[in-house]
Amino acid sequence: MTIEARFLIDQGGFTLDVGLEIPSHGVTSLFGPSGCGKTTLLRAIAGLEYHAGGYLRIGDSIWQDEEHFIPPHRRPLGYVFQEASLFEHLSIRGNLEYGFKRISQSTRRISLNDAIELLEVSQLLERRPATLSGGEKQRVAIARALAVSPELLLLDEPLAAVDFDRKQDIIPYLESLHRELDIPIIHVSHQPEEVSRLADHLVLLESGRVVAAGDVHEVFTRLDLPLAAGSDAASVIEAVVANHDGPYQLTVLDFPGGRITMGRIKPAVGSAVRLRLAARDVSLTLEHQSGTSILNILPVTVDELKPLGDAQVIVRLLAGTVPILACITRKSADELDLKPGKSVFAQIKGIALLT
Amino acid sequence: MLNEADLTALAITLKLALVSTLILLVLGTPLAWWLARTRWRFKFIPEAIVALPLVLPPTVLGFYLLIALGPRGPVGGLLESLGAGPLAFTFSGLVIGSIIYSMPFVVQPLQDAFSAIGRRPMEVAATLRASPLDRFFTVALPLARPGFITASVLGFAHTIGEFGVVLMIGGNIPGETRVASIAIYDHVEGLEYAHAHWLSGALLLISFLLLLVVYGLNRRFRLVRL
Known part of the structure; x- marks a missing residue:
């Protein structure tokens, strides 16, 4: 219909x-x-x-x-x-x-x-x-x-x-x-x-x-559209609450691209929630970093890149099938030699609960 | 004191004002609604016609009405050929004259009130399943209430104050077309100042009370617009 x-x-x-x-x-x-x-x-x-x-x-x-x-x-x-x-x-x-x-x-x-x-x-x-x-x-x-x-x-x-x-x-x-x-x-x-x-x-x-x-x-997350063309670009993902980590006041969520952790949220285990990942809160590394304070590190594939002004590049990544945006400097993009198809790791610093 | 003839004149005046105002509200509401809503580029023409009695000397209006309503006039002649009597020098003739004479005082406040409502409440009512007629009665009319109060009181008060039109088409038939304003004129002509005082005082009081109602109930509407 x-x-x-x-x-x-x-x-x-x-x-x-x-x-x-x-x-x-x-x-x-x-x-x-x-x-x-x-x-x-x-x-x-x-x-x-x-x-x-x-x-x-x-x-x-x-x-x-x-x-x-x-x-x-x-x-x-x-x-x-x-x-x-x-x-x-x-x-x-x-x-x-x-x-x-x-x-x-x-x-x-x-x-x-x-x-x-x-x-x-x-x-x-x-x-x-x-x-x-x-x-x-x-x-x-x-x-x-x-x-x-x-x-x-x-x-x-x-x-x-x-x-x-x-x-x-x-x-x-x-x-x-x-x-x-x-x-x-x-x-x-x-x-x-x-x-x-x-x-x-x-x-x-x-x-x-x-x-x-x-x-x-x-x-x-389409790079040819205005929504992804600003410094406030963000991706929206659907996730399910997997468990709440009481002692650390954290919540663990599953989504098709992996498992992520964020500050404790209210929805009960099993509830579907929508999350927002701001592009500037996502950074990229070639290897899985250890000894970092960042909790969320996901293996992703570079899907597409697009310059954002002179100094920055917006990168569309796929975590499994879920598109995620990262906003990084052009210098980093060159140094990491990012191109479509390359496997990298996305470090996610901030996640916001939408619903 | 008011003598019996004066009381009769006063009664005819009030009856004329009441009948004219009621008819004007029935006829003026759709006209005002149309004027408030139409996007017709020539709507200023009917607006000017409605406003005409504001500037025209009442005797001019009365004169043309007399011609039209008389036995040889277009309206009077038509009525005569249908077997009805002429309208000149009858109460019905006075009502027709008053309706035209007081038209702007009823139509303009209504038009202003309808314009002030805007289109939005009617659109909301449409999305809530109200048909055009339904939303006119359940939304537009209640929201235009202040305009109806103004229109009723002004139409009524203005008809009471009518003189020239009445004199021209009503004649001065006691018990039929002799209204208070003409009775006052007659008293003054006959140097009966005491009678003139009583009747004038009565009209002054009625008119003032009516205007108190209008201004007391709503201050939002300008009274007359030219």
């Missing part, structure tokens, strides 16, 4: 020309700088804007083609806008019930209580929107969108209007949507960190065109 979207939208000076086929499960992030057309594309998918000649298929159902255009209120979707946009004339309960009351019993797969509990908004039900903080409003907006039991959830930079601390509060809720509900999500963002935490599938947009689309681990 896939979602297929084709739109050619001309907005006086700006043209959005996209053709996409994305999986109809998991989180797909539309990622790109401001003005690249990602919100326009999301609005076209929701049917909030009609653009002649567009085509949109969700699984088996056609939402738009030459002859059909299903208006937004007949599309089984949920939409969370950049600003929470709660109805100011209704209480929080009234907001949550607004959509819920309008869907038929038979299509209710998510109960009002499920939505309320998942986003932890039960304390807010009798309050008015004006009395809520930005983060609370956005949680209510997400719960309100879920209460219509959407078959597709669209999130338009849901964290953009929320301050930094609140972002850290809300991201876990978005992640729990992903884990606990089997609803495909299309998410718009211009923040690599948000995308690296949420996305399974990534669509890179630039000036109204799709630059790349694919699995998030691949797109993040």
Whole structure:
């Protein structure tokens, strides 16, 4: 099952020309700088804007083609806008019930209580929107969108209007949507960190065109794409907690490329987690170093190299089949004589837990 | 004191204001909604027409209405051929005149209120399965409530204060088209200053109380826009 979207939208000076086929499960992030057309594309998918000649298929159902255009209120979707946009004339309960009351019993797969509990908004039900903080409003907006039991959830930079601390509060809720509900999500963002935490599938947009689309681990580490072309490049890997080392306050994790150790994290043994390895925290050696304080040393194969400015080189490595990025100096790259296919050891200094 | 004729005039005035305001709210709401939402490049034309009674001398408006509604006018003649009586010098004629005369005072606050809502709440309602009509009644109308209060009170108050239009098309038929403002004029003409005082005082009080309601309830809306 896939979602297929084709739109050619001309907005006086700006043209959005996209053709996409994305999986109809998991989180797909539309990622790109401001003005690249990602919100326009999301609005076209929701049917909030009609653009002649567009085509949109969700699984088996056609939402738009030459002859059909299903208006937004007949599309089984949920939409969370950049600003929470709660109805100011209704209480929080009234907001949550607004959509819920309008869907038929038979299509209710998510109960009002499920939505309320998942986003932890039960304390807010009798309050008015004006009395809520930005983060609370956005949680209510997400719960309100879920209460219509959407078959597709669209999130338009849901964290953009929320301050930094609140972002850290809300991201876990978005992640729990992903884990606990089997609803495909299309998410718009211009923040690599948000995308690296949420996305399974990534669509890179630039000036109204799709630059790349694919699995998030691949797109993040493709050297021909902008994500890997900065000093803040990073790779995202999926791992499983193998055990917790109590005395040293460490956690050991397995991933297809080997075994890694990091500072103690909360998730229980057996849980799947997502980790972020910053390229500048990965260094390379020709031999397995002993007598080093670095805990994580993995055998890897050099896959590709690309200069980053005059002094640095970004190296794409494969740990087993898992791509990892390393950012090293050009001098080191020359001295180690790195070239594709060469086996080296990656020393990983820092690992961040994403989910 | 107010004599019986004055009380009748006052009652007709209030009835005229009430009927005109109700009809204006029904007709003005879709018009204001359309003006607030349309991207039509010539929407300034209907806007100018709606605003016309603000600048036109009421006697001019009344004169044209008299011509149109009279037995030989286009509207009056048509009604006559359908078997209905002419509208000039009737209460119905006064209602039509008041509706046109007070139009900007109802349509403009409504248009401002609808514009202030913006498109976003309606889009949100659409993604929550509300049809266009459903979201108009459950989102746009409740959010435009301050505009409706302003429009109702201003439409009502402005109709009470009407003089020139009424004089032209209503005549001065006691118990039928003789409204308070004209009764006052008659009293002054007849040098009955005491009566004029009572009736004027009553209108002053009613108008002031109505405006207190508007300004007290919402200060967000400009009252009249030209």
